[in-house]
Amino acid sequence: MTKHFKSMLVTTAVSTLLAFGAVAEEPVRGGTLIHAMTQTPRHLNPAVQSGIATGAPGTQLFAAPLRYDEDWTPQPYLAESWEWSEDGTQMTLKLVQGATFHDGEPITSEDVAFSVEVVKENHPFKTMFAPVTSVDTPDEHTAVLNLSQPHPALLLAMSSQLLPIIPKHIYGDGEDVKTHPRNSENVVGSGPFKLVEFKPDQHVIVERYDDFFMDGRPYLDKIVYRIIKDASSRAIGLENGELHMSTFENTVRNLKRMSENENLTVTPEGYAAVGPLNWLAFNVGSDGPLADKRVRQAIAYAIDKNFILNAIMLGLSEDAKTGIHPGSPLYNPDVNGYDLDVDKANALLDEAGYERGADGTRFSLTIDHGNPTTKPQAEFTKAALSKVGIDVTVNSYVDFPTWAQKISNHNFDMTWDTVFNWGDPVIGVHRTYSSDNIKPGVIWSNTQQYSNPKIDALMEEAGREIxxxxxxxxxxxxxxxxxxxxxVYWTNTVPYHTVYSNEVGNPPLGIWASGSPYDLVYLKQ
Known part of the structure; x- marks a missing residue:
């Protein structure tokens, strides 16, 4: 290890410690962290699978070129340095020396090039690496990403679970990477922990990789991810000490109760890059009333957002006026937030030509929800819109696939949804509003069928402006x-919180929550 790199490691350690929260004592080496997970991962390879279930263990099993601190500043990880070309169409990564996969094979620039190609071809977030035309590998520790245009989201796309460096000698064997058997068994990773066991619906167990390239890390011996789908069961486990930590908790009544437990910390920190939002989506491509923006505006004015924030979310959620998360540096808080104004709602509906009938009803709509946590919003919307003459029928679905199939095929009027930004608008925001992304059968694309050439042009321009x-x-x-x-009528951030025991040091409070590497997390006893 070079003196230069050791110095960078010290700098990175200090920066990353700050990103995970101030450390009041010397980290302790050893111990097993018992970590709750809310759902079963489909598999453990984030290169071909998005989502928090794969991302949590996947980020421990696979390292990325970069990591981020809590101020959205990139830090070295597998890449000890990076440099843009003057015109912004090349990114040169210098990899650390001495880093190895869990089978002892060296991590080289060929693996970086291979990983970029796999993610580009297979990951659902196509915009992350769409501008990358090729990756040159002039030597084992240099990877040069060639771009068709400047790509301001590239650095974020090379962090956390978005660009796991996977071994070419394992996944380059000709098998389909999406269904590769090594995604779930005998996983050979590049991260601080290696796989011990994955039992769907039970647990994922990882243990320290002793030859991890950062000396002395990780601190923990093991992490046991217990898959506990019931929110109340997770809360009980945290309160009685059976669990050390749980992330992405958003059952507000449980959070309120756990926040009163002196042995637990309940915090919303750590989710800025995930960017989770709740919103009411409109099918603007339909032939009905929702094709008129005055109707959509009227619906927004008729819904009391403060009731959602304070009564439904119990004050644990934040106002969100746009599709960019308030935690993002690009959020614009000055747009119209559609505060409650029933008179304006009625006037807009009259102006749009939808007068009340003899029974006081203007027209009827349906509202769907596929997530149990958005059922209260759906029921409240029904009640709120009845006051302005809109009759609403609420459709509930027992499982996500049923809801997703209906919504993704544009067979709906309105739906409450939960959607993530994933760090940069290019990655997780453009997909909702791009006219090129109206793709039947693809959930969390532009299921609203919204099209505005000016919006398309702004996204194209902003997507290459550095x-x-x-x-x-x-x-x-x-x-x-x-x-x-x-x-879309944006209402609030999803009240995701991390809950952890007082025994946990350095919990993941940067910008990627449990999608952060846990090499710095430790147990105090």
């Missing part, structure tokens, strides 16, 4: 137009 101030101005305009068109 000047931060110019880019922020573009996204400000982007959010202003969307707030007027209102294909």
């Amino acid at each position: 000047d931060p101030e110019k880019r922020r101005a573009m996204y400000n305009e982007f959010q202003e137009i969307l707030a007027e068109d209102l294909p």
